[in-house]
Amino acid sequence: MKETIKLGVILMIITVVSAGVLAISNNLTKDRIAELEMAGSLESLKEIFGDSADFKPLDEGKLDEIKGSTPSVLEIFEVYDGDALIGYAIKNVSKGFGGDLVLLTGFNIDGTVAGLDVLEHSETPGLGAKAEEPEFRNKFVGKSTSEAITVEAISGATVTTDGVLAGVNEAREIFNNQLSN
Amino acid sequence: MKLSKILKDGIINDNPTLVQLIGMCSTLAVSTNVVNSFAMGMAVIAVLVGSNLVISILRNVIPDKIRIPAFIVVIATFVTIVEMFMKAYAPPIYEALGIFLPLIVVNCIILARAEAFASKNGIIASIVDGIGMGLGYTVALVALGAIRELFGAGTILGKAVLPASYQPAGIFVMPPGAFILLGIMIGIFNLARKKKSSSQA
Numbered sequence: 001m002k003e004t005i006k007l008g009v010i011l012m013i014i015t016v017v018s019a020g021v022l023a024i025s026n027n028l029t030k031d032r033i034a035e036l037e038m039a040g041s042l043e044s045l046k047e048i049f050g051d052s053a054d055f056k057p058l059d060e061g062k063l064d065e066i067k068g069s070t071p072s073v074l075e076i077f078e079v080y081d082g083d084a085l086i087g088y089a090i091k092n093v094s095k096g097f098g099g100d101l102v103l104l105t106g107f108n109i110d111g112t113v114a115g116l117d118v119l120e121h122s123e124t125p126g127l128g129a130k131a132e133e134p135e136f137r138n139k140f141v142g143k144s145t146s147e148a149i150t151v152e153a154i155s156g157a158t159v160t161t162d163g164v165l166a167g168v169n170e171a172r173e174i175f176n177n178q179l180s181n
Numbered sequence: 182m183k184l185s186k187i188l189k190d191g192i193i194n195d196n197p198t199l200v201q202l203i204g205m206c207s208t209l210a211v212s213t214n215v216v217n218s219f220a221m222g223m224a225v226i227a228v229l230v231g232s233n234l235v236i237s238i239l240r241n242v243i244p245d246k247i248r249i250p251a252f253i254v255v256i257a258t259f260v261t262i263v264e265m266f267m268k269a270y271a272p273p274i275y276e277a278l279g280i281f282l283p284l285i286v287v288n289c290i291i292l293a294r295a296e297a298f299a300s301k302n303g304i305i306a307s308i309v310d311g312i313g314m315g316l317g318y319t320v321a322l323v324a325l326g327a328i329r330e331l332f333g334a335g336t337i338l339g340k341a342v343l344p345a346s347y348q349p350a351g352i353f354v355m356p357p358g359a360f361i362l363l364g365i366m367i368g369i370f371n372l373a374r375k376k377k378s379s380s381q382a
Contacts, residue, residue: 007247014243014251018258025262029269036272099280122279125213126334126354156351 040119041104045077045089048106048115054080055089066178070170076179079106087114088179094167097159098122101131105171107145109180116140116168121160128160145172145180184309191313197290198321198363199370204290207281208322209359215338218326220274221281222319224263228285230311231259233299237307240300252295253286260285290318321366328362329353 045055057063058076067073075091089106099122106114118132130136131154139151149168153161197203204225211221235255236243243251264282267275275282285291294314299307330336333353335343352358 007244010242010244011247011250011254014239014254018254021258022261025265029265032269033265036269040272120276124355126349126351 041075041077041091044104044117044119045079045106047117048089048104049079049087052081053086056080058088062178066174069178070174072167072170073174074102076174085109088175089114090171090174091119092167092171094163094170096121096123096131096163097128097157098124101160101163101167103164103167103171105140105168107172107175107180111145111180113140113143113145113149113168113172116164118164123157123160128154128157130154130157131160131164140168145176148172184306187306187309188313188316191310191315192317192320193374195314196317196321196370197293197314198318199367200374201290201293202367203293204288204318205363207284207288208318208325209356209363211278211281212322212325212329212359213333213354214330214336215323215326216274217277218322219319220271221278222315222322224267224278224282225285225288225290225318226312226315227263228256228259229291229294229315230308231262232256232291232295233307233311234304235259236295236299237302237304243300248296248300249292252292252300256291256295257286290314325359325362325366328366329359333358 042055046053049055055077058066058078063073063076066076070092072093073090074093077089077091078085079087079089087106087108089104091102091104094101094103100120101118101123102120104117104119106116108114116137118137121129121132123129123131136151136154140149143149143151149165149172151161151165191197195201198205198208207221212218232252232255236252239251239255260283263285264275267278267282294310298310302310327337330338331342332350335341335347335349350358353362
């Protein structure tokens, strides 16, 4: 009995010290990580809509409402050219072959796809990983949002392609039903 | 034991990947190209040196009965630290390594060295052992990564080295290709090792 308590106490000390060390390193890195994540989204947004566009996060109440009905949505941005609203960008998660795909899809207000970026993925290099290359992503540009979007699959990576398409089409429905009107 | 021997054991005589055959899962998964292999090797060295150091310091404090959970807590702490700093300061590599970075926690190389070496040896020797084993892992991983990248994508470090007419053999970047190559590498390495030891004898 006494020994059990002793063992428990030793293990507890080790875990408490570990937790302390982790808290310190979290404090040292968390600001930079948040900054990088924001910068990553911003860079992709500029790639899709051009350098001159401005981006504002969608009104929080509305974002929560959309997240309530579609939990895979992470962020939504309004895109402005000067004062005029020219489009939306939706960041959401879909399932790929190797894990989650984090996608950012831009929509022009006139109902076409402005562009797509694959922000995070764990697809097979040389196959599904081609989804992040412009050659594949550019196939989405200009597609109409009035019908389900399809593109030619990446050869050898049907599951990845389907995952991207599912994510893009989910974003398209949000754009059609909850944003553009 | 001499420190130079500990170092040499880690890299050659007891190479974790090519002789001990431990930590295979991450070896096969991450070695698709040189950069990922090198980054994974560095992450493993950092964790291995850190955990060997702490476990060696605590080796007389940790009771035998709870040594495994204690080791795992120490290892997990170092892995999480490496993960946080990599995410903050080397995000492309963090993304490339993906799930295999946190999975270093369960990489048997690290637990094996904690159990077999650091819990029985002094601080300096344990650090050297961590460096040696880590380098052994890195060398094997980079070699495998270089071959897979060269034949699987026709590039080295992302630069095209084979003529554009070369049709990349997809098998090399897939897991089966990694198995085949690793088998060949282990064979060649052990043949060379045996020849050397018999010529010394």
